[in-house]
Amino acid sequence: MPVAPFKNDAPTDWGNPENKEELNSSLEFVKTELGKEYPLVIGGREISTEHKLASYNPALHNEVVGYVCQAGKDDIETAITAARKAYESWSSATFQERALHLFKAAEIMKRRKAELIAWQVYEAGKNWTEADGEINEATDFLEMYGRNAIKLEQGQELVSLPGIENRLEYKPLGVGAIISPWNFPLAIVTGMTVSAIVTGNTVLLKPASLTPVVAAKFMEIMHEADIPDGVINFVPGSSGEMGDYMVAHRDINFVSFTGSKEVGLRIDEVAHTRIPDQRWIKRVVAEMGGKNGVVVDESADLDAAADGIVTSAFGYQGQKCSAGSRAIIHENVYDVMVNKIIERTQALQVGSGNENNAIGPVIDEKAFKKINEYVEIGKNEGILVCGGDSDDTEGYYITPTVIKDVTPESRIMKEEIFGPVLAICKVANVEEGVEVYNNTEFGLTGALYTNKRDQIMYARQKMDCGNLFFNGKCTGALVGVQPFGGYYMSGTGSKTGCMDYLLNFVQAKTCAENF
Ligand SMILES: NC(=O)c1ccc[n+]([C@@H]2O[C@H](COP(=O)([O-])OP(=O)(O)OC[C@H]3O[C@@H](n4cnc5c(N)ncnc54)[C@H](O)[C@@H]3O)[C@@H](O)[C@H]2O)c1
Numbered sequence: 001m002p003v004a005p006f007k008n009d010a011p012t013d014w015g016n017p018e019n020k021e022e023l024n025s026s027l028e029f030v031k032t033e034l035g036k037e038y039p040l041v042i043g044g045r046e047i048s049t050e051h052k053l054a055s056y057n058p059a060l061h062n063e064v065v066g067y068v069c070q071a072g073k074d075d076i077e078t079a080i081t082a083a084r085k086a087y088e089s090w091s092s093a094t095f096q097e098r099a100l101h102l103f104k105a106a107e108i109m110k111r112r113k114a115e116l117i118a119w120q121v122y123e124a125g126k127n128w129t130e131a132d133g134e135i136n137e138a139t140d141f142l143e144m145y146g147r148n149a150i151k152l153e154q155g156q157e158l159v160s161l162p163g164i165e166n167r168l169e170y171k172p173l174g175v176g177a178i179i180s181p182w183n184f185p186l187a188i189v190t191g192m193t194v195s196a197i198v199t200g201n202t203v204l205l206k207p208a209s210l211t212p213v214v215a216a217k218f219m220e221i222m223h224e225a226d227i228p229d230g231v232i233n234f235v236p237g238s239s240g241e242m243g244d245y246m247v248a249h250r251d252i253n254f255v256s257f258t259g260s261k262e263v264g265l266r267i268d269e270v271a272h273t274r275i276p277d278q279r280w281i282k283r284v285v286a287e288m289g290g291k292n293g294v295v296v297d298e299s300a301d302l303d304a305a306a307d308g309i310v311t312s313a314f315g316y317q318g319q320k321c322s323a324g325s326r327a328i329i330h331e332n333v334y335d336v337m338v339n340k341i342i343e344r345t346q347a348l349q350v351g352s353g354n355e356n357n358a359i360g361p362v363i364d365e366k367a368f369k370k371i372n373e374y375v376e377i378g379k380n381e382g383i384l385v386c387g388g389d390s391d392d393t394e395g396y397y398i399t400p401t402v403i404k405d406v407t408p409e410s411r412i413m414k415e416e417i418f419g420p421v422l423a424i425c426k427v428a429n430v431e432e433g434v435e436v437y438n439n440t441e442f443g444l445t446g447a448l449y450t451n452k453r454d455q456i457m458y459a460r461q462k463m464d465c466g467n468l469f470f471n472g473k474c475t476g477a478l479v480g481v482q483p484f485g486g487y488y489m490s491g492t493g494s495k496t497g498c499m500d501y502l503l504n505f506v507q508a509k510t511c512a513e514n515f
């Protein structure tokens, strides 16, 4: 089937009055939709449960975005049965047939883009630009994985021998659990779910409890894209109540998880507990935390470096696994860089989601308290030079905070804060900078600003992370352009946004036919 070459969706031009008008209308529309109830979806049936969870607007923390039904263990059993039933026909479809559903979903998502941005503003506290970028990432995942799947159907070129026709084919694993985080509630839910189903698997989707309404919108889109009943079973719920139960279940073939290191390690432990007579070893794909850093050499373009550091640290209030929460700066340019970083940070606006890239609220009270604790820790580990204030009267706002003169062993240089807090430390040269960068348990994203080729070659070899950027920010990897994922405590080394990621959800079969 001829398919147009993949192309990333372009950011929305908010300078165009029509775009602003469309989004403002969508914000008004979504406001009228707040407070609705969202059922489980199992085997294509909508199931209302007595236990419902309210999802709140982080910018106006008493405003309910929606009430989402919560799955219990019985619902998990029903969902696994429905997924197993749907698997028979879904796994027999061709990769191409399944890819067509993804292309259709991409078109629907593009059509509903302004509305989906509005839902992100209300439920995730994103500004227009961050939300726009995320919707683009979601549609890019659909377009990319659809194309990858069509290629995967062709299998791999094998050595041919006279009289024997050899083919290597890819078969799905079975029924999987998709467990997603709150911070990219559409893009990551989309990428994790459709990579698993386009390869022929059927799934239980358990979204994070902080942004379940956006996940429910994803389900609406997949229904409109004619995904057959039982292929995706929507089972929001308390992880404490049914998380382990689902992960440990004997009829689950794989778990695709994105979230914190702590939970990822727990899931890996539970999933790999041996079940007597189970015919397979559960596969676990985990994308976990980060403690990313930007190294700056004295030869660097210092304005570009300061721009990149501030964007990497404070984009979406630092609530990204890729956030550049550490700036590691050559001593010869340290003071001038600190001043450039302070100047840019002080220019950031703090407020609720709007087109001027405001730094919005952090996701909830728990995050608000945790980040403020780290600000206090930071004040004892370095010198507070910017921010450090917070206000939770309406929403959970924390001003972008910069702490300088921090030592490499400090907690704010080693631990994921997941908020708008930047630690700056001084090093004597790039080699020391790379050593400081590597000195965490994570390995997700990093950046080096330098004008010296030999330092770029050195960092390529020695800077230990899954996504390394030179003379650019360390967030915002594009699907198909910079496949995304890390190792060590950042994940199991898979790469989202390219063919590699689909290989997590298939097993290879070689057929040799003598004739
Ligand atoms: N590497 C990546 O690509 C990536 C992307 C986004 C977020 N993250 C990481 O995710 C974290 C923030 O997201 P979060 O707060 O949603 O993470 P989290 O680990 O708290 O939760 C992630 C998901 O796991 C579920 N969960 C929690 N305990 C569980 C259990 N015992 N069994 C089954 N499921 C369980 C949660 O309900 C949620 O759906 C940060 O550490 C961030 O770095 C990583």
Ligand SMILES: N[C@@H](CCC=O)C(=O)O
Pocket: 183, 184, 319, 320, 321, 322, 474, 475, 476, 477, 478, 484
């Ligand atoms: N893939 C995103 C980060 C996702 C994690 O939160 C980026 O590249 O910034």
